Amino acid sequence: MEENNMKTSTIQNKMINNIFLKSNRNNRIQSSYEVIHPIFDIPEEKVDTNNAAPLHMTKSVKWSLISLRVYLIVMLGLSVYRSLVLAGFIK
């Protein structure tokens, strides 16, 4: 009887130990972090730019872009003019 009790207790102890070791191991796994350089990491799926719906442009955005186009062309010309004046090519 006593022998049986001892056996049961040893088995129980072993089980407890196993559970404890396992949980310790799990904790160890959770508490270690893998750090991979982005260059060597597996490429991730990015936003699909090729199949995205066309850019939604309101009328105001369209007109703003046209104005911007004119503005940039004029400003580019003026800057070149200013540079030529400063360089002494135009008096």
Add this chain to the structure above:
Amino acid sequence: MVKNKFWSRILTFLMVFGPGLIVTQADNDAGAVSTYTQAGAQYGTSLMWVLLLLLPVTYFCQEMVVRLGIATGKGHAAMIYQRFGKWWGAFSLFDLQLVNFLTIVTEFAAISLALSQMGINPYIAVPTAAISLIIVVVTGQYLRWERITIILCLLDALWIALAAYTHPSAGEVTRNAILPNIPKGGLTSNLVFIIIAMVGTTVAPWQLFFQQSCVADKKLRFKDLNYARADTLIGAIMVVVVAGCMMIVGNVMYQKNLNYEDPAQMAAALAPHLGSWFKTGILLLMCNAAVLGTMAISLSSAWAYGEVKGWQHSLRVKFKDAPQFYGFYIGAIILAAAIVLIPGAPLQLIILSVQVLAGLMLPSAIIFLQLLLNDKALLGKEFVNKKWNNVINWTVIVILFVLSLILAMQIMLPNIFK
């Protein structure tokens, strides 16, 4: 593998760190050295407040390209082509290539000027710099290139030591940084030109193209976004601090009533007052700035052109696998270096013109960026701008347009300011 979450974060940050620092420090190129020291030499530290205002502008603009780069994995030029069509794509690319090439010419001119002051023949200095720049990039090793460039960026911090050695008045510098003021003499044509040049040099269109391409080339992941933001913020703070130090060094010329022509002449003029080591320090840092600028700007050109042309365009591949990409980079370097060796180029005029041209083009570049970052069809809800982002960005765009218009008025009516 690391056991601690804190160290895993630090390590990940160090791995992600790079593009933000490089783009912002390369922005303090030879043109910037010239503009900031000139601002200091002519107006003392009065314009320090402009730099402080440029800190959030730099960060918010660059943060947007980080988001766009991480979300799409593509460069800025490719995105403009895809989303706005060929005209805008071609215009942006032409504008970028023009301003970039002119800027690279000025970088080599600065190398020539600085090393001439140190007694080195430009016909030796310029080709040596060009060859070194080609070797660093054309190795097919992204990480090697990035590490070398980060070291060059950190050398920029030596400007802080130079500025400290001039013993500036801390109270005056702080006051001028916090309180916007117009220097003695009022709103003159020259002052407006310098302010626009400062804006143009601190936030340049090539930076948007460079960082997005660099982020895409480095294959940054969605989870890296916050680390990349921190990298950009550190870079933005450093660029403003270093720019302020350049202004403080120029301030010595202002205090001693010395005539300013260019940074190399300034270095020579300051030598009798602050020692010959100070002169050598300025000249070497000027070279460092020019080398960093040349490398980053040429790369932004090559990346942008490669993206649009559909070439293989990565620093991760060897020369034989991306010959057009590397060839474009090498071609730009060699041509710009060759132009500088033709005698008689008006350096200071070219430098200021380039900064102004970049300042003029910046509002349009940011408008595209702003439209792309509001493109829900492309980015979805996660990566598009938040409302507060848009408020800040439109404020920046309006300010840049106002500055741009002031410049236009100044060009058309030269006597509008005294």
